[in-house]
Amino acid sequence: MKKAILYxxxxxxxxxxxxxADFAPEIREGLIGPALPLNQKLKGVAEVTHTIICGDNFMGSNQDEAIETILEFLKDKEFDIFFAGPAFRAGRYGSACGNICKAVKEKFxxxxxxxxNDENPGVEMFxxxxxxxxxxxxxxxxxxxxxxxxNLGIKLLKGEEILSAEEEGYYGRGKRHQKWLNPPVNATDRVIDMLLKKIRGEKFTTxxxxxxxxxxxxxxxxxxxSKAKIALATSGGIVPVENPDRIQSxxxxxxxxxxxxxLDNLPSGVFxxxxxxxxxAAADANPDVCVPxxxxxxxxxxxxxGKVHDYFYTTVGTGTTQKEAARMGREIVEDMLSAGVDAVILTST
Amino acid sequence: MKLELGNFYVKDIVFGEETSYKDGILTINKEEALAIVKEDEHITEADIAIVKPGDMVRLVPVKEAIEPRYRIGGGPVFPGVTGDLMKTGDGRTLALKNCSVIVVGKRWGGFQDGLIDMGGEGAKYTYYSQLKNIVLVADSDEEFEKREQQKKNHALRWAGMRLSEYIGKCVSEIEPEEIEEFELEPITKRSSKINDLPSVVLVLQPQSQMEELGYNDLVYGWDCNRMVPTFMHPNEVLDGAMISGSFMPCSSKWSTYDFQNLPMIKRLYKEHGKTLNFLGIIMSNLNVALEQKERAALFVAQMAKSIGADSAIVAEEGYGNPDADFIACIAALEDAGVKTIGLTNECTGRDGGSQPLVTLDQKANAIVSCGNVSELIELPPMETVLGELEALARDGLSGGWSGDELLGPSVREDGSIIMENNAMFCGDQVVGWSTKTMAEY
Known part of the structure; x- marks a missing residue:
């Protein structure tokens, strides 16, 4: 049987x-409070072996110490899943559940x-x-x-497919993925349904x-x-012809x-x-049309x-996700700032 | 305008002595069919195979899919492309249903090419695994683009159209098993019963991003990059006025077969006179320059308003840069008081964490979404590969790669593959078949 621990x-x-509320963390063998029904509802897939208790104020005021202590408790324990709460609408408790779950997930x-509850500030935070x-x-x-x-714990422990946030009842984690509708409904039917509702002023869900x-x-x-150092950057994929950093197309x-x-310009055949x-065609014949x-x-x-910065920066924008683009942008900006760049001309295509 | 599509439901396809159709069996004389393919001297090698749903066969690099048809009277199935210009959408055209001609590169793939698994777990990613397919596997002497990521694929795509016309011709003298009728009265001549229904116009945004001719979708043989939005009758689209291009990452692409069968058009016909008054189609495009996008949106909104559209459906053939056209068009229509639904796919990244479209607008408040182009897909080896599997990794297919620090190459030594949905042939089915949607996890 798998093992679970509850906070x-x-x-x-x-x-x-x-x-x-300033009660310092303790770990106890066995079941306390909500650990009893949790153990029961895990239906033999897992048993709750320990309960960890920590005062909300203690976690709030001594967060690092509290987390460190609890991680220390857990170091020699065998467990396959970690639960916290439920925290309902209690703000400090919600934040504590989020903080300890995050730390346990990262460490173990x-x-x-x-x-x-949706009004618990811990929801937005975590x-x-x-x-x-x-x-x-x-x-x-x-x-x-x-x-x-x-129920969600059982699915996770069994390695079953976790359905969408709406289907499983958890708060969306900001990750959008494709799924097949079951039963299947063609896009045409969904369009007509949404269209008729929109026309009639009825409620519809995009x-x-x-x-x-x-x-x-x-x-x-x-x-x-006249005193500014200007850098050039592009998402147009201009690189030395051998593409030394293997930037993807x-x-x-x-x-x-x-x-x-x-260089006074970017020669064709070199870039x-x-x-x-x-x-x-145009950018290969004269790379300056992309990086001027x-x-x-x-x-x-x-x-x-004042001066053109000694380096230009480049990547490829097509199909590149906004998240990757933002990361690369942050890295590039850091490099520019350390070189004293005052402004950037960012060219796209 | 009244279009009659005379349908023949193909139950099986076999090779035989005479290219013919009888009792649901389509027989193809391979030699004769290959001679048609090789009419173009640029075709250097060609072979034809038959694949059916459930066959453990992988097709890659897939370039195009076409429904075999015959135009009664003998005119070209694709006017302005495979023959002289003539009107489409009025009259009778015969169609071999449940099957398509699939064009596969014997060696070389490109950015727009895709993959089809006819059986196994990969089959669900594309519509074409449900069809019986006549697969043309060919190569050409188009040396100028052999090593280019962007390929016009002219010789192969046109060979596919010739082959589909050749096969379609075998039913020219036979009475169809079913007639589908598509008729819309002129907008100002409709009954009050129809006129009292909410009116809708379908705005299609076919792919037109390449400035150079030869890559984009064609309308009556005319490159969609060189047009401003225009009003069309839906029958024209169903009857060969539009052909697919050779540019877009494959899951977002609309094949010629998709245009010939465009489900959203057929669905609107079903509603016409019952819940909606289907006005017709505004054929727009997806050019890259901002001014061109704004101009197209202006044209679309003006036309929709002028013909009195209460509502509109906007569908885009692409993602990324075209999202700007898609959103601009929806916003312009909403600004003009036209209640608009968007039909698209998304690019949320492999981890699902990215912004779904490159531009967004709160006015686009009603969207039907058909998939994530960057969803990671891993599939086991297939018994048979038609084409060349290595093309997925080697040739810059939009959903394939030659190397990745974490994932390795798209094509592994044992023939198993890892790819993005991007390279699934017409996988997101934004034309309307898609039973996929997007959800937050």
């Missing part, structure tokens, strides 16, 4: 109320499951990192929430909820361009930076594009800008 706060751990690489089941507002929902935690945009504020203008995860300090998403070093050098000679 509880001082209240559900039957130590006491708010007056003992076991599945972690908790449960919170939902992208773990399975948080949608729980009730108060302990009146204890039996139901524990059962949901156990299959692609538009997330809030992550807009970056525009940086303040440079006051004196599509769905890129790599970027490169190449020395242009001794080319490896971007698979546009017609390469020639024009920038002219500005430099005229004194309109």
């Amino acid at each position: 509880l706060n001082q209240f559900f751990g039957q130590i006491g109320g708010e007056d003992v 690489n076991v599945p972690v499951v908790t449960s919170m 939902k992208s990192e773990m399975y948080i089941l949608k729980g009730g507002a108060s302990a009146a929902k204890m039996r139901l929430d524990v059962k949901d935690m156990a 299959e692609l909820p538009i997330p809030e945009l992550d807009l970056v504020p525009i940086a303040p203008a440079i006051k004196d361009m 599509a769905s890129a995860t790599r970027w490169g930076k190449y020395d242009i300090s001794k 080319k594009t490896i971007h698979a998403g546009y017609d390469p 070093l020639d024009a920038l050098r002219a500005y430099e000679k005229e004194g309109r800008i």
Whole structure:
């Protein structure tokens, strides 16, 4: 049988109320409070061997110490899954469940499951990192929430397919994947259904909820361009012809930076594009149309800008996910900042 | 305009002495068929195979799929492409159903090419595993693009069309088993019963991103990159006015077969006169320059408004850059007071964590989504491969790679593969077949 360990706060751990909220972590063999129904609902797939109890204030005020102590408790324990809560609407408890689940998952690489009400601030803090089941507002929902935690735990322990957030009842972790509808419904039927509802002013559910945009504020203008160091960067895939960093032609995860300090332009035959998403003819014949070093050098000679940065930065934009692009962007910016770059001209295609 | 599609339901396909159709059995004279393929001197090698649902066969690199047809009267099935220009969508065309001509490169693949598994767990990723397929495996002397990632695939794609016309011709003298009728009255001549229904226009955004001619979808043989949005009758699309191009990552692509059978059109016909008044099609495009995108959106919104559309459905053949056209078009329609539904796929990355479309707008509040192009797919080796398996890894197919630090190459020594959904042949079925959706995990 698999083994499970449950984390509880001082209240559900039957130590006491708010007056003992600074209770330091303890681990106890066997079942306390919600561990009993959890053990029962795990239906013999796993048994709860230990219960950990920690006061909400202790976790809140001495988080590092609390986590370290609990991880130390767990070091010599055998367990296949870690549960915390349910935390209902209790904010400090929710945050504690999230923090300890995160630490246990990272340290021991076991599945972690908790449960919170949608008004618990712990949901927003931790939902992208773990399975948080949608729980009730108060302990009146204890039996139901524990059962949901156990059911998801059983699936995880058996290695069964975890369905979508909506189907399983956990908060979406921000990961969108394709799935086949069961029973199957053609896209045409879904379109007509949604269309008729929209026309009639009835409620409909889009299959692609538009997330809030992550807009970056525009940086303040440079006051004196004649002293500014300007860098060139591109998602147009211009690289030395041998593509030394093996940047991918599509769905890129790599970027490169190449020395242009001794060049007045990017000669054809020395540089080319490896971007698979546009017609390469013009950029191969004259890479400056994509990375305009020639024009920038002219500005430099005229004194309109201070200096062209010694390197240009490059990757491929086609099929590249926003997440990878953001990561590469952060890495590139870090490099530019350390080189004292004042502004960047980012060319796309 | 009234189109009659005369259907023949193919139960089996065999090679034999005479290319003919009888009692559901399609017989193909291979030698004669290959002679048609080789009419183009650029075809250097060619062979034909027959594959059926459940066969443990992997096809790659797949370039195109076409339904075999014959136009009564003998005109070209694809006017402006395989013959002179003529009107389509009015009259009778015969079609061999449940089958398609699939064009596979004997060696070389490219960015737009895809993969089909006829059997096993990979079969669910593409519509074409459900069909009985006449597979043309061929090579050409188009040396200029042999090592290019982007290929026009002209010789092979046109050979596929010739072959499909040749096969379709065998039913020219036979009475079809079923007639499907498609008729829409002129917009201003409809009964009050129909006019009182909410009206809808279907906006199609076929692939047109390449500036150079020869890669994009064609409308009556005209490159879609060189057009502004235009109004079309749905029958024209069903009857050969549109052919697929050779550019888009494959799961997002619409094959010529997809255009010939476009499910969204057929579904709108079913609703016409019952719940909706189907006005017709605005054929837009997906050009890359921002001004071209804005111009197209302006045209679409104006046309929809001018013909009195209460609602619209917008479908895009692509992702990434084309998402800008898709969203701009939806926003322009909503701004014009046209209630709009979007039909698309998404690119959320292998881990599902990325923004689903490259541009977003709160006005696009009703979208049907058909899949994630970057979903990772791992499949076991297949007994038989038609084409060349290595093409998936070697030739820059949008869902394949030659090496990856974590995943290794797309094609492994034992013939098993790991790829992105991107390379599944017309896999996301945005034309309407898709039973896939997207969900948050």
